[in-house]
Amino acid sequence: MTALLTRNETLVAVVIVLFCIVATISDPNFFTVTTLSDLLRASIVLGILAIGAMLVLISGGIDVSFTAIAVSAMYITTTTALALWPEMPWYFIFSLSILIGAGLGAINGVFIAGFGLPTLIVTLGTLSVFRGFLLTFVGSERISALPPDMRNFSRMMIARGTTEGGDFYALPWALAALAFVIVLTAILLHKTMLGRSIFAIGGSVESARRIGINVRRTQFFVYVYVGALAGLAGILHGSMGRMADPFSLVGLELSVIAAVVLGGARLIGGYGTITGTLLGVALIVLVQNSLIVIGIPSTWQSVTIGALILLGTGLPAYQAKRAAARAG
Amino acid sequence: MSGSRTEAKLTQTPEFRLAIIAVVVFALMAALSPDRFLSAQNLTSMAFQFPEFAILALAMTITMMTGGIDLSVVGVSNLSAVVAATILASLAGPETAGAAAVMWLTIALLASLSVGAAAGFANGILVSRLGLPPILATLGSGLVFTGLAVAMTGGAAVMGFPAIVAVIGNSTLFFVPVPLILFGLLAVALHVLLTRTGFGLRITMYGANPLAALYAAIDLDRILLRVYVIAGMFSSVAGMIIMSRANSAKADYGSSYLLLAVLIAVLGGVNPYGGYGRVVGVVLAVLSMQFLSSGLNMLQVSNFARELIWGALLIFVMVINITDWAGLRARRAPVKSG
Amino acid sequence: MTEPHTGALVEMTGVTKRYSGVTALDEVDFTVAAGEAVCLAGENGSGKSTLIKILSGVEQATAGEIRIGGQAMTHLNPRTATAAGVMVIFQDFSLFPNLSVAENIAFASELSEHKRFFNRGHARSVARAVLDRIGVDIPLGARLETLPVAHKQLVAICRALACAARLIIMDEPTTALTGREVSRLLDIIRLLKTQGVAVIFVSHKLAEVLEVSEKVVVLRNGKKVAEGPAETFDTASLTKHMTGREVHDAAPGPFAGSAETLLEVKDLDKPGSFSDVSFALRRGEVLGITGLLGSGRTSLAKALFGLVAPDSGSITIDGTSVPLGDPIAAAEARIGYVPEDRLTEGLFLTQSILRNVAVGRLKDHERGGFLDHRSLVAEASDWLQRLKVKTPSITAPVQSLSGGNQQRVALARWMARAPQVLILNGPSVGVDVGSKADIHDIIRDLGARGLGVIVISDDLPELLATCHRILVMKGGRMVEEIAAGTVTEDDLSHKLAS
Missing domain, CATH: 3.40.50.300 (P-loop containing nucleotide triphosphate hydrolases)
Incomplete structure (x- = not known):
């Protein structure tokens, strides 16, 4: 099984490498620092969301509401800041968005962990509740006059400049947020009992209950954590795009889940790695941004992502089915 | 064939609860705004509105009966509509009339149904032969179907049909809206299929316990294939109605219908874990939803608020129903899909 | 000690x-x-x-x-x-x-x-x-x-x-x-x-x-x-x-009849599960197959019913070969299989008793594409009565029945299909003592009616009480064939464990 899992990750890595080779051959300008820094920037929001979605899959559930959480947290935070304290420093803005995200995640947690409802249907429901609430009661206008510190944050760069060859590049501090989320989640998953419990309930809920894992609390935590990550991703999206758009992000959830599934996480729970997820994100970002470079019109983007999902889940599923038939 | 629930009193069935809900919602809306809600114009407009998503809900129902789900229904309906629309717009064109128009419409309808059947067949293969979890299979295929529609049209709407196309979505037959007739026919057909045929009973049995179905020498792959093909064809019928009513086809029409279809099926008492569901319940759920939706419309509630109310309703109904399903879920626990 | x-x-x-x-x-x-x-x-x-x-x-x-x-x-x-x-x-x-x-x-x-x-x-x-x-x-x-x-x-x-x-x-x-x-x-x-x-x-x-x-x-x-x-x-x-009693129903004794061979299994082979399995079953014979849990007995049983696909070998009924690894073909060749785990494999617990019996017979009760409800009820009721299932109503969910009655419902489903060969895996697991004896009566009766019956079990008294012949499996192979009445339970248990 380890071999199978690595195969999923290596498969994605191989596809990425092939993609880059073909892209470089057809367009020598593809493989430059500029493209790389563009792609990296495009991966930040998707990456944070994907790590959250991965956590849910590991715990044995599926969440489609996180994009609605992200956009709600971002927009509510922005309007609150504008109304109460426009000069609010960026770290307060970020914390507020994360808190709102965690709160909305807790609502998912109550229905899933508390009532034991099927995760897909609950999150389909909350997806429209959150979005409907946002657009009805908070607002449906795009706001481009963001709190100044939100805009300032997007201008804060780790590095920027022009290479000797004349390629412009810029790495924003938002990238550090992704790095932080990766490290935090890695520690959570591998170094804490809570993280191991998430794997355990994904592996077998009944066994987890029998050895005394508090299954409900663990599930609840997962949805709160995912909500918090979504809150962070949302506010990053807002400040990097320099616009609070209540219609953005929602619709992205399928691509995010595609990335996670491509990375080897399984719907039955218990399996998923950060490396795999990030590789999946990289592939999706490549498809979203550079499909045209390898000669596929960008109108085929959706088809490509869908086909990748089917391939990424179909191969292991088919192998598992055949292995089961062989074992008798 | 009498089901396990026939022992329960009529008043305890989810369908009975639903009938009450439908009546209450209707009465409430009628009381809030009797002139407008009960007007012939409103009633007719409701009858034109709901069939498109109600048919998608029927497609969702049959897949949920097997413990699966079809997240690709909207993608299938748009893809089949785009194919039909392309035929009607580029091969026939707006000037075509008379027998030629009828011929092109027939060809377009057949093409649309074939697209639906082929898409459903693809879903069925993914779920049965390849063993993908239905959620991921239809999520992926839904993207592919939508994507194909985008690729065919470049994302723009296809329009310029012969006038006859409006017959499907905008005309009446003996004062009954044609979409309503189509929905009625499909609902009755599905009801008969589920309750009066061996295939329907096998669907229920498979949904109740797939492993036991295997041991009872039921051809599981064939059941799943046929279920998803039916769902695909139902979706394409919905696509035709949408196309006719909008007088155009586009890759992203009806994007809110997926949620609505799931909501109606769940509201209608269909068990998402499989093994229980009745068309009567789904029809009652459709009616409740439409009364509610139309009432909200008259109260000038925005589309966004309606989305909120639907989402909340979905979760509320799940909470109410979960007690009924707890037993079923425990039975199914050993056969995790995937 | x-x-x-x-x-x-x-x-x-x-x-x-x-x-x-x-x-x-x-x-x-x-x-x-x-x-x-x-x-x-x-x-x-x-x-x-x-x-x-x-x-x-x-x-x-x-x-x-x-x-x-x-x-x-x-x-x-x-x-x-x-x-x-x-x-x-x-x-x-x-x-x-x-x-x-x-x-x-x-x-x-x-x-x-x-x-x-x-x-x-x-x-x-x-x-x-x-x-x-x-x-x-x-x-x-x-x-x-x-x-x-x-x-x-x-x-x-x-x-x-x-x-x-x-x-x-x-x-x-x-x-x-x-x-x-x-x-x-x-x-x-x-x-x-x-x-x-x-x-x-x-x-x-x-x-x-x-x-x-x-x-x-x-x-x-x-x-x-x-x-x-x-x-x-x-x-x-x-x-x-x-x-609480001596459970030694009368052993049937070696198979006396000279009926023709009904089922013939030749060189069935499935690496990792069983190998070189060959045996024959005559009409009216009750054949026991026993062995410890890893011995391959359940894999073999499933292979006979097509649920496991052997790599090589053949299964024939009346000289006609049965496709391997296809339960539907096996059922059409009139092989029946009552699985070991009633609750997850054998029954649709939430569904009615009627449906649990009728599910195997739907094809034969369709008239012009529609189910003939009345004839299904009549047939199911008949079998439930013959197998003495005690229930107030055949529309009650099967989970409302006791273990013994549930097992009879599982049996009734196959009996209604008029099988030639019936494979029973652990027929009395989780069944109370009284029903167990009844089920043993049913098994002996099936043989007497001319069916070929295969009982897979590690319940030795059960095998001794019902089978004409017992095959012992070990490590995926048939290691011994024992005629009824020639061994005691202790002998048999030694043969199994040694």
Whole structure:
């Protein structure tokens, strides 16, 4: 099984490498620092969301509401800041968005962990509740006059400049947020009992209950954590795009889940790695941004992502089915 | 064939609860705004509105009966509509009339149904032969179907049909809206299929316990294939109605219908874990939803608020129903899909 | 038998458990000393699992006193029971397939220490220490799902030991093991006993564990009906105590008829499950196939019904070959299969009795595409009556029936299809004594009507009571053929285990 899992990750890595080779051959300008820094920037929001979605899959559930959480947290935070304290420093803005995200995640947690409802249907429901609430009661206008510190944050760069060859590049501090989320989640998953419990309930809920894992609390935590990550991703999206758009992000959830599934996480729970997820994100970002470079019109983007999902889940599923038939 | 629930009193069935809900919602809306809600114009407009998503809900129902789900229904309906629309717009064109128009419409309808059947067949293969979890299979295929529609049209709407196309979505037959007739026919057909045929009973049995179905020498792959093909064809019928009513086809029409279809099926008492569901319940759920939706419309509630109310309703109904399903879920626990 | 008793580790006195009027346990006294192994025997429904649930804190006794290590436990719950050193190893082991061996072993103990952080190195050293303690070597980093069943069981034992278990309760510990694995398990149990760990075996088949046990306690209908040193019991006396009567229905004797061969199996081969299996079955014959759980008996049964695809070999009925690996073709060739696990494989529990019977006959009751409801009801009712299923209504869900009646419903489904060959896997598992005898009557009757019947079972008295001929499987091969009436149960059990 380890071999199978690595195969999923290596498969994605191989596809990425092939993609880059073909892209470089057809367009020598593809493989430059500029493209790389563009792609990296495009991966930040998707990456944070994907790590959250991965956590849910590991715990044995599926969440489609996180994009609605992200956009709600971002927009509510922005309007609150504008109304109460426009000069609010960026770290307060970020914390507020994360808190709102965690709160909305807790609502998912109550229905899933508390009532034991099927995760897909609950999150389909909350997806429209959150979005409907946002657009009805908070607002449906795009706001481009963001709190100044939100805009300032997007201008804060780790590095920027022009290479000797004349390629412009810029790495924003938002990238550090992704790095932080990766490290935090890695520690959570591998170094804490809570993280191991998430794997355990994904592996077998009944066994987890029998050895005394508090299954409900663990599930609840997962949805709160995912909500918090979504809150962070949302506010990053807002400040990097320099616009609070209540219609953005929602619709992205399928691509995010595609990335996670491509990375080897399984719907039955218990399996998923950060490396795999990030590789999946990289592939999706490549498809979203550079499909045209390898000669596929960008109108085929959706088809490509869908086909990748089917391939990424179909191969292991088919192998598992055949292995089961062989074992008798 | 009498089901396990026939022992329960009529008043305890989810369908009975639903009938009450439908009546209450209707009465409430009628009381809030009797002139407008009960007007012939409103009633007719409701009858034109709901069939498109109600048919998608029927497609969702049959897949949920097997413990699966079809997240690709909207993608299938748009893809089949785009194919039909392309035929009607580029091969026939707006000037075509008379027998030629009828011929092109027939060809377009057949093409649309074939697209639906082929898409459903693809879903069925993914779920049965390849063993993908239905959620991921239809999520992926839904993207592919939508994507194909985008690729065919470049994302723009296809329009310029012969006038006859409006017959499907905008005309009446003996004062009954044609979409309503189509929905009625499909609902009755599905009801008969589920309750009066061996295939329907096998669907229920498979949904109740797939492993036991295997041991009872039921051809599981064939059941799943046929279920998803039916769902695909139902979706394409919905696509035709949408196309006719909008007088155009586009890759992203009806994007809110997926949620609505799931909501109606769940509201209608269909068990998402499989093994229980009745068309009567789904029809009652459709009616409740439409009364509610139309009432909200008259109260000038925005589309966004309606989305909120639907989402909340979905979760509320799940909470109410979960007690009924707890037993079923425990039975199914050993056969995790995937 | 070697260890001195150092005072009672567990002392249960007058333990009673009632569920809404039904007395599951009635004034049972039960003691276990440190380092002692006790066999707790009883049929399904005898109260043995209730006793275990009470001892492990999953359920609370209605009355009675429980002392662990001399201390009265008034409010026993899973957590306090674990803290007191009582560990249960369930039949399914309750492990995590996706986690490593080390984590599976160490997880529960880390959890009970209320740790917040997880240290892989520490988990590995805990696991290593426990594995060393019982002298077993299993790769610590291996994912659990890759291990064979016997190793999973050892991991479960290690997990209990890592939690400082003083008493390990093992539910049906030997059913999944081969002969060699059983003796290895028994060696480990002996070792644990010298370390002062007590063991309770909960089983309805105890012959294998009798040799390491000091004491046997037999429950029947919630009451303790026998208790004594292990050496005073043998399989026959255990069975007698458990069932409360001599269950020796008349053995049928060797097959007398000269009927033609009905089913012929030739060189059936499935690497890893069974190999070179050949046998023939005549009309009217009842053939037993037995063996321990890893012997390939269930794989073979499934292969005969097409649920497992053999790599080579052939199955023919009346000279016509049956496609391999296709249950639908097997059913069309009029082979029937009643699976072992009624609840998950055999029945649609939430569906009506009628539907459970009718599901196999839908094709034959369709008139112009529609089901003929009346003829389905008539046929199902007829079979239910013939098999003496007691039910107020055939539209009641099948889960409302008792185990014995459920099994008859499963039988009725196949009987309605008029099979030529009927394969019964564990036909009386989880069925009460009275129904068991009835089911045996049904099996003998099936043979008398000219069906070929294959009974797959490890219930030796059952095989002796119903079969004309018994084939013994070991390591995937047919090793012996025994004609009815030529062996006693003890002989047969030796042949199985040797």
